[in-house]
Amino acid sequence: MEINLTELAARVGASLRGDGDVLVSRVAQLNQAAEGTLSFLGDAKYRARLAETRASAVILSEADADQCPVPVLVSKNPYLTFAEAARILHPPAPVVGGVHPSAAVDPSARIDPTAWVGPLTVVEADAVIGAGVFVGPSCVIGQGVRIGEDSRLVARVTLCAGTQVGRRALLHPGAVIGREGFGFARDGERWVRIPQIGRAVLGDDVEIGANTCVDRGAIGDTVLGDGVKLDNHIQIGHNVEIGDNTAMAANTGISGSTRIGRNCTIAGAVGMAGHLEIADNVHFTGMAMVTKSFLEPGVYSSGIPAMPSGAWRRNVARFRQLDELARRLKQLETSLEIMNQAQGREES
Amino acid sequence: MEINLTELAARVGASLRGDGDVLVSRVAQLNQAAEGTLSFLGDAKYRARLAETRASAVILSEADADQCPVPVLVSKNPYLTFAEAARILHPPAPVVGGVHPSAAVDPSARIDPTAWVGPLTVVEADAVIGAGVFVGPSCVIGQGVRIGEDSRLVARVTLCAGTQVGRRALLHPGAVIGREGFGFARDGERWVRIPQIGRAVLGDDVEIGANTCVDRGAIGDTVLGDGVKLDNHIQIGHNVEIGDNTAMAANTGISGSTRIGRNCTIAGAVGMAGHLEIADNVHFTGMAMVTKSFLEPGVYSSGIPAMPSGAWRRNVARFRQLDELARRLKQLETSLEIMNQAQGREES
Amino acid sequence: MEINLTELAARVGASLRGDGDVLVSRVAQLNQAAEGTLSFLGDAKYRARLAETRASAVILSEADADQCPVPVLVSKNPYLTFAEAARILHPPAPVVGGVHPSAAVDPSARIDPTAWVGPLTVVEADAVIGAGVFVGPSCVIGQGVRIGEDSRLVARVTLCAGTQVGRRALLHPGAVIGREGFGFARDGERWVRIPQIGRAVLGDDVEIGANTCVDRGAIGDTVLGDGVKLDNHIQIGHNVEIGDNTAMAANTGISGSTRIGRNCTIAGAVGMAGHLEIADNVHFTGMAMVTKSFLEPGVYSSGIPAMPSGAWRRNVARFRQLDELARRLKQLETSLEIMNQAQGREES
Structure with missing residues (x-):
């Protein structure tokens, strides 16, 4: 060009x-x-x-x-x-409509004639692939999946049954969308799996990184808003909701049922507990540990940056005593207060 | 239904x-x-x-x-x-026995007639697939693998050569079981790979999440007990042993040769060093950093929860001084003790 | 044998x-x-x-x-x-040259007659596969990829267009090399993707773990030196450079444009920010949080090891007060100094 x-x-x-x-x-x-x-x-x-x-x-x-x-x-x-x-x-190569002869396509799938289905890709029953979509090699498009216009599945993307993908999505290799999430009831020591009957629903202009997972909802859906951008190796638990244009860097994990607002940025290797509420315009720095809801916009952080190992070991040993150290500090303050009062009495 | x-x-x-x-x-x-x-x-x-x-x-x-x-x-x-x-x-769809014509099955593999092998799946030499097993699309079943009755490989699961899977297992897309683990000897600056000749052995009722990896043993096996449940993006190193009904949430990593007991729950993004011993009924909260053995049942935690970045920066700066702060506290206590004694002598 | x-x-x-x-x-x-x-x-x-x-x-x-x-x-x-x-x-099985009939190979690809291309693998246009290479089942070898002599792709490896792999590489299942990295410019609330036109270039004797991702460069290349060893679930961002014989354990993530020296060891679940410089012979312990450059060889650490949850909660509460505690300590020292001076004056 x-x-x-x-x-x-x-x-x-x-x-x-x-x-x-x-x-x-x-x-x-x-x-x-x-x-x-x-x-x-x-x-x-x-x-x-x-x-x-x-x-x-x-x-x-x-x-x-x-x-x-x-x-x-x-x-x-x-x-x-x-x-x-x-x-x-550097435009992407134009999409030429067609189905590679090595693809395994169920006859009930509906593939727009302007869409491409690549070599050794599986398309299961009742899937619907929109106009201009590029499905690269070795993908698995599950039963009843829908992919909106002009989306691009680079290669080896797995969309589990029922997953909905909006328009102009970009999905990278190894992504797994719509897996049955991690839900169990306990029966004594035994875990009993709870069927996960919701879906994963992705808006328009969503990007999903390589080897990133978005689990389907347990009951109700997991929902990614328009313009959500996820980097590689991210885990999105069942029934998570992510607002429009929120972006997340690699290795981050969001536990089930947490709701994240719009225009948030979440740096790499952040972990969020489940059932939290995160407001719009919240920003977490790398490796932040999010254990409670954050209802106000702002920048939040946690973690201990690396230091020479000797110093780290000494400081960590003190961290284990931190509550005791604080109590001793309070005790000292009290003692000094008493001494000051005593001295005051002597001087008067 | x-x-x-x-x-x-x-x-x-x-x-x-x-x-x-x-x-x-x-x-x-x-x-x-x-x-x-x-x-x-x-x-x-x-x-x-x-x-x-x-x-x-x-x-x-x-x-x-x-x-x-x-x-x-x-x-x-x-x-x-x-x-x-x-x-x-919401029962799973019943398994209809057969092999999809697009699958690539080695003639020496033994597939029970009641098992299903999906489209574009590879089954290598001497693999044994039991009754009622569902092998979804685009899986790789390596040489000599055995899959027990009624197990379900959703799609795109990789079982490396020699892997053993019990009955009623549920394996999600992107899972890699039985990879040769990360073992090297050092020859000057060069790393020399050590052959990994053990296996990955999964019990009955095991669940493996999407994109989760369980490495094979170096010598001897990596062993997951009955009822072990692993979420997505988990790493299990070589020769790890996990007791029955222990469950782990996403993004957790267990280093080589660590042994974890029965009925443990390990939350998301936990990291464990290698060669540790974890007792039965131990529970780690999210992002816990496990650097030593825990031989008593109980709940263990670590990490610093997120806070506004300004406060975090100030507190982290103090963490770097923590050992020094503790020494100054001790010094103050000593000084005050001396003053009190001096005052005591004056008053007497 | x-x-x-x-x-x-x-x-x-x-x-x-x-x-x-x-x-x-x-x-x-x-x-x-x-x-x-x-x-x-x-x-x-x-x-x-x-x-x-x-x-x-x-x-x-x-x-x-x-x-x-x-x-x-x-x-x-x-x-x-x-x-x-x-x-x-325990030598690896010898490689027998050939292409499995189920593979989908573009006629313009050049495959050395001594190399093997396994079942249901895709080889795209202009790819070059060297002598003695083993490409296992279900791999995707993108357009223009080059794989050096005697490399081994175990199974289900994805090499995106333009990726260069040296000799004697070992690539494990689920690895994704050369993905377009996570680069966006902001247009109001909307993210605009920046084309990623660099490559991922791997030296000789490189090993890439299962489900590990190495993104291609944005402009210029992402480069892994000779003998680099990466474990599973690792994320290497765009334009990262890693020196010869550096090894990294599982779940680690390196953000874009960070340069890491030779002979470093980086333990599991480490996170590195972007645009950092790490010297040769630097070692990070598990879960280290690397937010600045380290220009001197040495061992560096961070994080809080796990402890019983009750103690952890108390200590974390004090961590939130740490800057205030340090100020109160300073205040005490000042008060004591004043008292000592006053006492000195009284006694003189």
Whole structure:
């Protein structure tokens, strides 16, 4: 994909300064750019790299425009403009309708003629695959699954029976959507499985990372709102609800029936207990341990950052005594108070 | 599946109050129930929902029976009775024996005629698949694997060579059982892999979650007892042994050669070091960091719950000084003791 | 594989004491050994087991050689020698070249005639599979992927388009290499995906555990050096670089653009933030939370080990007050200092 700067600027809504006939065909980092590449300056601390860049054009903000030796596209949000330009230069391959002859497709499945079903993919009874959908190799599309228009299953995605996927979803390899969740009643020492009859329901523009799991609801559904983005290795328990545009980084786990609001960001390896309520616009930092509801927007954290092991061992030993240390501190305060009063009496 | 209350009560061992001819066909939550549904009251805090429920019948305990406007099934353990009723109303689809024509089955594999092998599944040499087993689509059943009667592999399960699965197991998509574990000897800077010649051996009624891994033993076997239940994304290292009816929630990892007793519950994202001994009836709460053996039954915890990030940063800074703070506290106590003694001498 | 001790000693470079005609055919633990097995004593605390072992031969160090009732192979590094002997006794099955008829191979892929492509595996356009490579069942080899000589993909491995794998790699089931990483720009509340045009590049002798993910670079590549060993369930973000012979245990996650040196060991469930720099020979203990760069070799730790829940709750409550406790301690020190000065003045 090759495009000249005049056309690119128009398509991403940036203002061009420099030769509009210059052609770019791919993106590159400022310090690794070559002729024909488009780069960007998102962070002022890399400004010094502008002088020596070999990019054919750079996206940057008004404040940096004068310092660039090559044509520039000026934007109020250079990173977003770069994302949009990169999508123009590196579009996904177009979807060509059809079913690979090695796929195993149940005759009752309804596959839009503009959708692609890849090699060695299984499509079970009554599944419905919408227009423009790309189902890559080795996927399993369970009974009664529905996939909305223009969604893309990269490869080896498993959608268990009844799962609903919205439009323009992007599902990565190893994702498992709609597994029967972890629900048991206890009968003495024995665990009795409770049938999980709800579904997993994904909105539009949802992304699910590699090897991420979203369990189906026990009764009622597990629901991911529009624009929810999940990274790799995430666990979403049964009946969790996640609001629109909330994003989660890798290795995070959300226990059953927890409800998370809109526009939250949840960093990597966070753990949330079940049946919690998390408001809109809540942000958790990495490895946060979430054991109660958070009803106010804000940034929340937990955990002990790494330190040299010797110091860590000494401090951890004290942590085990922390309640006792606090009691001794209180005792000292009381003793000092008494001594002060005694001294006061002596002096009066 | 539709059933009248008289028959349902008899099958689950509950006592019916109300019209035994009423039919139910599925389960629902109290506040989302409609005609034809069966609901339950497990927790007294939802008792107020009874008055307005539209369920056709409710399972509850003796204490709540009078407050229910619809027929009730009285049980000493409503949640367990509900689980059993739900299993009657929502049975798994019966297994029809056969092998899908797209499966790749080695001629030396022995598949019981009442077992099903799904589309695009691989069954390698000398595998043995028992009566009533369901092997879903896209599974890999390695060489010499044995699967006991009535087990169910939902889809895309990988059983590596030699893995043994008991009866009535339930294995979810993405599970990998019997991988060669992480064992190396060091040769200077280079790692030399140690062949892993043990097996993974799963008892009866074991459940393995989506994308969960159970590594084979290095020498000797990795062993999961009867009734062990593992949620998604769990890692079980080589030569781990887990006692009967122990359950683990998602994202937990158990390092090699650790032995866990019976009837333990291990919450989500717990990490255990290797070569530990965990007694029967031990319970770890979420994200617990287990670095030593626990030989007494009980509940154990660790971790710092999330708090506003500003407060967290201040407290973490103090944690780094904790040993020093404890020493200063001790010093203060000593000083005060000396002052008190001095004061005592003055006063005498 | 049966071998006599004279030949085995020569091949592993150990010195034999005892009957060189004795045959061994497999390895076993000292206390579970039987005739025909080779065992080893790596840790002096098991020395008492020597007297009663039924092994046909034992690998051990000079210091223990006299105490063994059966033939011994003396080595300076018994564990390494055992690893090498075990590899001789338990070699992987030889790779027989060919393509299983059920595989779906694009005609433009180049597969060396000595390589094996297993049942129900997909090989896409322009992939290149080197000599002696074993691609097990149900793998997906994406467009333009290259796999170096003698690598082994056990089963169900996914290599996304463009991924490069070196020689003698070992990739376990469920691994996903080269996924498009988690990169978005924000447009108001909406997330805009940034195309991920880099690759995942794995060196020689790399091992990737079951269900482990290595994302491709955003711009530029994600790079794993020679001899890198990753356990199961690991997440490697886009543009991470890992130096030669660094090993990581299960459930660890490394965020984007972090660079890790050579010969590091990273234990289980460690989490690293993005854009960090970790020096060579750095070691993190289990569940460490790495939020800043570590530029000096050493051992680093974090986290709170598990304790009885009651004590934990009390100590955690104090942790929330830790900054306040430290201020009160400082206040006490000041008060005491003032009292001491006052007392000093009185006494003078």
